[in-house]
Amino acid sequence: MTNPAKVSRLYGGVHADERRAERRLRLIEAAVQVYGRVGYRSATVKAVCEAAKLTERYFYESFANSEALLIATYIHVTDELHKQMAAAGEAFTGDAAGKSRAILAVYFTRLREHPRPARVFLLEMGGISAEVDAVRMNALKAMSALLAPPAKGATETSMLSVGMVGAVINIALRWVSQGYPQSLDEVVATAAVFCDVTLAKSGAE
Amino acid sequence: MTNPAKVSRLYGGVHADERRAERRLRLIEAAVQVYGRVGYRSATVKAVCEAAKLTERYFYESFANSEALLIATYIHVTDELHKQMAAAGEAFTGDAAGKSRAILAVYFTRLREHPRPARVFLLEMGGISAEVDAVRMNALKAMSALLAPPAKGATETSMLSVGMVGAVINIALRWVSQGYPQSLDEVVATAAVFCDVTLAKSGAE
DNA sequence: TGTATCTGACAATGCCTCATGTCAATATTT
DNA sequence: AAATATTGACATGAGGCATTGTCAGATACA
Numbered sequence: 001m002t003n004p005a006k007v008s009r010l011y012g013g014v015h016a017d018e019r020r021a022e023r024r025l026r027l028i029e030a031a032v033q034v035y036g037r038v039g040y041r042s043a044t045v046k047a048v049c050e051a052a053k054l055t056e057r058y059f060y061e062s063f064a065n066s067e068a069l070l071i072a073t074y075i076h077v078t079d080e081l082h083k084q085m086a087a088a089g090e091a092f093t094g095d096a097a098g099k100s101r102a103i104l105a106v107y108f109t110r111l112r113e114h115p116r117p118a119r120v121f122l123l124e125m126g127g128i129s130a131e132v133d134a135v136r137m138n139a140l141k142a143m144s145a146l147l148a149p150p151a152k153g154a155t156e157t158s159m160l161s162v163g164m165v166g167a168v169i170n171i172a173l174r175w176v177s178q179g180y181p182q183s184l185d186e187v188v189a190t191a192a193v194f195c196d197v198t199l200a201k202s203g204a205e
Numbered sequence: 206m207t208n209p210a211k212v213s214r215l216y217g218g219v220h221a222d223e224r225r226a227e228r229r230l231r232l233i234e235a236a237v238q239v240y241g242r243v244g245y246r247s248a249t250v251k252a253v254c255e256a257a258k259l260t261e262r263y264f265y266e267s268f269a270n271s272e273a274l275l276i277a278t279y280i281h282v283t284d285e286l287h288k289q290m291a292a293a294g295e296a297f298t299g300d301a302a303g304k305s306r307a308i309l310a311v312y313f314t315r316l317r318e319h320p321r322p323a324r325v326f327l328l329e330m331g332g333i334s335a336e337v338d339a340v341r342m343n344a345l346k347a348m349s350a351l352l353a354p355p356a357k358g359a360t361e362t363s364m365l366s367v368g369m370v371g372a373v374i375n376i377a378l379r380w381v382s383q384g385y386p387q388s389l390d391e392v393v394a395t396a397a398v399f400c401d402v403t404l405a406k407s408g409a410e
Numbered sequence: 411t412g413t414a415t416c417t418g419a420c421a422a423t424g425c426c427t428c429a430t431g432t433c434a435a436t437a438t439t440t
Numbered sequence: 441a442a443a444t445a446t447t448g449a450c451a452t453g454a455g456g457c458a459t460t461g462t463c464a465g466a467t468a469c470a
Contacts, residue, residue, distance in 0.1 A: 011415085011416065041332065056459075060459070123332040124331055159387060162376050166371040166374055167368035167375075169375070170371020175364070190368060215439090221445095251427085251428095260448055260449070261428090262430090265428095
C-alpha cells in the first residue's frame, strides 16, 4: 500500500522537503561568506546564489527577498553563538562575575575566529528595516539575559542591561575593526567591568 | 577703482560664495528632515532637493554624491551637539561625576527634542562606507573625551571609554526607539553608572 | 521504456536612481 | 535697455539589480 503522506519524490535519496531545507541552509552559509566579503548592502542575490552554487530560482524558493535572507542568516549566526555562550555559562561553577567572564570569553573568541562576518553583523545591522531591527533587538536581549540574568520578577529588559550590552558590543566592534590589538584576556576584563557593575547595581535595587 | 578680488556678482545683496554656502546649509538642514522622515537609505537626492527647495543642480554644486551629504550632515549635527555638551561641562563646577551627569542631561535632552533624526543618526550610521565609519568613530571619540577626559598622557582612546560610549549610545537608542518611556533623570542616572565606573577604573589604573 | 518531476543556465522585463544636460525665465550690472 | 550671470524646471541617458519566465537536460518512478 502506498503512503499518501509521502507525496514528494525521492531525489538522490532524499525527500523534497529535505532538499529544500538543504538548499536553504546552503544559501544561508553562502550569505555569511558573501556578507563577510562585500558587506550586506552590496551583496546581490546573484552573488549569494553563485557562492551557494544554486540559481536564483532556488533563492526565491526559500526567501521572499534579500532582506529575508539577511534575517534568516542573522538568526542562524546569533543562535549558534548564543548556544555556545549559554553552554559556557552552564558549565561554569562559581560566582556570577566569573560566569560572566566565561561567557564573554566564548563571545570574543568566536568573534576573533570570524572577523569579517563579525564586523558585518556587529556594524551593518542598524536601520535596514523594522523587521531587522526587531530581530537584532531580540538577539541583544538574549545576550543581556546571558550576561546578567534578570531578577526573578523582571518583566522587561532594564536600561542598565541595555547599557551593558551596548558596552560589550561596542568594545567588540572596536576590537574587531582594529584587528584585535588587545589580548583576549584584556578585552574580556574590560567588558567584564560593565557586566560587574550591572550585576551589582541591579542586585542592589 | 574696481575691486579685482570681488569677481562674483551680487545677487540679492550677497556674493556668490555666500549664496553657495547658504544653499549648502539649506541642503544639510533639508537632509536632517528627510533622513528623519524616511531614513538615510531611502532618502533620494531628489527628495532632499525638494525639501530644500533647490534643484539637483545645486546638490551637485556642493556635494559629490549622496554619501557626501550624509557625512556633512552628520558632522553638522554632531558638532552642534558636542558644542552644547562641552558648554554644559564647562559651566558645571563640581566633581567629575556631577559633570558627567550635566553633560548627559544635555545629550538626552537634545535627543528627546529631535526623535526622528536622533534615531537615524544613532541607528543607521553603521556599515555605509569606510569614510562614514571614520566620521562616526571621530564623533564617538569626541563624546568619549567629553564624558571621561583621558588621562594626561593618554595617546589613544581606551577600551574602557569605548565601552562607556557604547553603553550610553545603546541606552539612548533604546530610549528613543521606545518613545521615551523613562524620565530624563532616570536615563541620565543609568547612563551615569557607566561613566562613573569608567572614571573610577581609568583613574585607578 | 515512457512519463512526470526536478534541476540548472540563462534571457527578458521592469523599476528606480544617479548624474548630467538643455533651455527658457529672472535678476543684476553697466 | 542691452548684455551677462544666475536660477529653476525638466529631460535624458546610463547603469544596476530584483524578479519572473523559458527551455533543454537530467533523474526517478511505474
